[in-house]
Amino acid sequence: MIAIPSVQQRNNFDNLIAYTASNVNTLVDCSKERLYYQQKLLPTLPIFVKHLFYHCKLTPTILVVALIYLERLKTHLPSKSKGEFDTPYKMFIASVILATKFIEDTNTIAHSIYRLVSPLYRAKEINEMERSFLGVIK
Template identity: 70%
Template sequence: MIGLLSTQQHINDLIAFTASNVKTLLECSKEKLHYQHRLLPTLHVFIKHTFYHCKLTPDILIVALIYLNRLKNSLPHKSKGEFDTPYKMFIAAVVLASKFIEDSNTTTHSIHKFISPLYNSRQVNEMERGFL
């Protein structure tokens, strides 16, 4: 039981660390200009729900963090984004990480399905291409 609690705490710490890193990638607007912006929970909650609903592994989050760090290092100084830019960057990084780690598209499909009320498949594909 203690091992399970410890593992759960590590996962919660990884989720919090991921949210903190994604939030600081670039300066983003605080204004929720579009309808879908108003549907978004906090970034931490979004990442946590994505992790559990899509059955992500810690490995996927770690690889996504590596991709996000590389992105941060390549962004022009003082880059700015819309309110949902961190959410989109997280989605793109997780999709790419899951494709790198897994042989099947199971996780990618579950991510598409989970975020479909907010972003359609075309938008997710654009996020992914834009990330590359």
């Protein structure tokens, strides 16, 4: 039987999701202009994080580990780093995939993330995001 989260749990999840989106959004100064077609398809970052959390069945633990990775990234990035419109989305995707690979024995959740974002980013791009992310946080 599938456990349905209570209203209080859902509110706590939503608070964690909002905190995560806010944190990711402040890592790098990014362009507000959507230059490429795939960037025009993106919802707001909070909606994107929430969508990924619920549709890929992420756990709060995965988000917390992703936040730890994002904090490491923040300490290693040059202070005047700049990014494109979708840079926060890419950093979030990479951190969550790395967190799921660290936490779970199988790659079930990581595969569901790949499937969900595949209309926007090819597998090669996602792998590059992961490698770049790891290269910075070493």
